[in-house]
Amino acid sequence: MPEHNAVEMRGVTKRYPRVLACDRVDLDVRRGEIHAIIGENGAGKSTLMKILYGMVRPDEGSIRLNGNLLVGHGPSDSIKLGLGMVHQHFMLIDPFTVAENVVLGIEPVRAGLFVDGRAARERVERLSSEYGLALDPDERIENLSVGLEQRAEIVKVLYRGADILILDEPTGVLTPQEVSELFLILRSLRKSGRTIIFITHKLNEVIELADRVTVMRDGRVTGTVSAAETTPEELARMMVGRDVLLRVERGETTPGEAVLEVSELSAIGRKGTHVLDHVSLRIRSGEIVGIAGVQGNGQTELVDVIAGLRPASSGQVVLSGSDITNRRPRVIRDMGVAHVPEDRQARGLVPEFTVAENLVLGHHHRAEYSRRGLTNVAKIEEHARELIAEHDLRPADPSVSASHLSGGNQQKLIVAREFDGDPALLIASQPTRGVDIGAIEFVHTSILKMRDAGAAVLLVSAELSEIMTLSDRIAVMYGGRIVAEFEGGTVTEEDLGRYMTGAASDSGGQDAAGGAA
Ligand SMILES: Nc1ncnc2c1ncn2[C@@H]1O[C@H](COP(=O)(O)OP(=O)(O)OP(=O)(O)O)[C@@H](O)[C@H]1O
Ligand SMILES: [Mg+2]
CATH class of the missing domain: 3.40.50.300 (P-loop containing nucleotide triphosphate hydrolases)
Structure with a gap:
C-alpha cells in the first residue's frame, strides 16, 4: 500500500471581500516531518492552517488527511481524524488546573457519572513525562508562565489523539530558554512518528528545526524547499521577492538632554x-x-x-x-x-x-x-x-x-x-x-x-x-x-x-x- 502524505491540499482558495487570502494553494506535508510555513504578514499562512483544521471554509480546493478526502469538515472532525491545532491564547480556562483543562469536554468518567480526576491526572502526567513537558497536572493555569501554558495546550491536543499538530507562531511569545525547550518537545514528538506543521517568522528556527519549509507570498505558495539545503538569505528572498537586510546598522549618536x-x-x-x-x-x-x-x-x-x-x-x-x-x-x-x-x-x-x-x-x-x-x-x-x-x-x-x-x-x-x-x-x-x-x-x-x-x-x-x-x-x-x-x-x-x-x-x-x- 502506498504511503500517504499526512496532508495534501490541492487548489485551496479563500476569498475575503477585499483580499484573496489563499490562491490555489497546493501543500504536501509528509508523515513524520516537521514542516515550517513562512511568508510575509498577510500572506495567508494562518488562513491556510485554519482551513486545514476546519475553522475556515475554503471557496475551492480539496484536502486529504492521511489519504482521506475531507468534505465540509469542522474542527471536531479534524480532531477525530488525528489533526490538532495548538492555540496560543485564551483557549484554556484560568481558574482550572492543567489536568482539568486537558480533559475538558472528554473527561474520563467513573461509574458513568463522576469525572475521574485521578485518571485524568495520571494520563496528563504520562503524556507530560513521555515528551519531556515537565507539567504539573494540579497547577492552575493562571499560575503558569506563557511557555507552560503552551505545553498544556500541546498536552490537550495529544490527549485527544492528535498525530498531526499545527502550531501558529508558537515561539512568538516565548523566552529563548522556552524556545529551546519547545524544540526538544517537538523533536521528541517527531521521533514518536507525529507530523508537525508550524508557522514562524524566524528563519533561524526554520533552519534549526524544520525538515522542509513552504514559503507563501500574497496568498500563493512560492515553493517548498528542504531546510538543510537553504539559507536564511534565500528564504528571505523567496518571501519578500528582494534581498532583505537581516540586520540593520546602528550608526553613532550624540545624545542630548x-x-x-x-x-x-x-x-x-x-x-x-x-x-x-x-x-x-x-x-x-x-x-x-x-x-x-x-x-x-x-x-x-x-x-x-x-x-x-x-x-x-x-x-x-x-x-x-x-x-x-x-x-x-x-x-x-x-x-x-x-x-x-x-x-x-x-x-x-x-x-x-x-x-x-x-x-x-x-x-x-x-x-x-x-x-x-x-x-x-x-x-x-x-x-x-x-x-x-x-x-x-x-x-x-x-x-x-x-x-x-x-x-x-x-x-x-x-x-x-x-x-x-x-x-x-x-x-x-x-x-x-x-x-x-x-x-x-x-x-x-x-x-x-x-x-x-x-x-x-x-x-x-x-x-x-x-x-x-x-x-x-x-x-x-x-x-x-x-x-x-x-x-x-x-x-x-x-x-x-x-x-x-x-x-x-x-x-x-x-x-x-x-x-x-
Ligand atoms: N475574517 C477575515 N475577514 C477579512 N479578511 C481576512 C479575514 N481573515 C484574514 N483576512 C485577510 O486575509 C489575508 C491573510 O491573512 P492571514 O491571517 O492568513 O495572514 P498570515 O500569513 O497569517 O499573516 P501574519 O504573518 O501577519 O500572521 C490578510 O490580508 C487578512 O487581512
Ligand atoms: Mg498569521
Missing part, C-alpha cells in the same frame, strides 16, 4: 510584593536604551508605570523636566510619549474599529481630527492612507475592520500610529513581535531614524538580537530591579543571559549564590 529620568521607582504587585524595586534609569534625547530580561522580571511594570497605566508606589518619573508620576495615560501621551504596548490585543487597538479609526486612536481629540465635537472623517482617512502606504499595511484599505487584519499587520498598524508625529519619548515594547522580516527591517530603521531625529527610545524586547542591534545602552532587569547596565556593543548575548537569569549581578549580594562565571 535627558528626556526620561526615572528615579527609585517602585510598584507593588497583586501579591503585595515589589514588582518594581527602586529602579533608576535615564534616557537622553537621541539615545536608545534597551531593557533585556526574562519575561516577568519587571519590564512590563516599568513601562506601564511610565505610561501611566499602573500606579507607582514610590519614586519618580520625570519627562523633559516635568514630573509625570502617576499622571493619567492621556496626559502623558499629550506630553509627547508614544507607546507600542506589548499586548496588542488588549491595549494596542480596538478590533471593531476600522484601520483609519485605529490609526488616530489616542489622538482623535486633537484639533485636526475633530472640530466642535464633529469628527473630520476626510482628514482621518487621508492620514490613514499616508500611514498605510508608508508602513505597507495590507490590505491597503482604511475602511477594513482591524479584527480582519492578519496578526502582523495589526502590529504594524500600532507601530505606524505610535511612530507618527515626533514623540519626545518612544516606548517600544516588543515592537516586532509577529511581524515579518521585511517589516522588522523597516521598524528597526524607523526606530533608528527617530533616535537620530532626537527622540529618546525605551526598547523592551524578548529578542536579544533586537536589543543588541538597536541599543546604545542596555539595562538588564531581574527580579524587579536593574541588575546591570552596559554600553551597546560591549557585551555578548551569553553575558546578558547570565544577568537575565540572576546568575550574575552587579548590584551586590547575589554573585555568590548564583555562581557567576
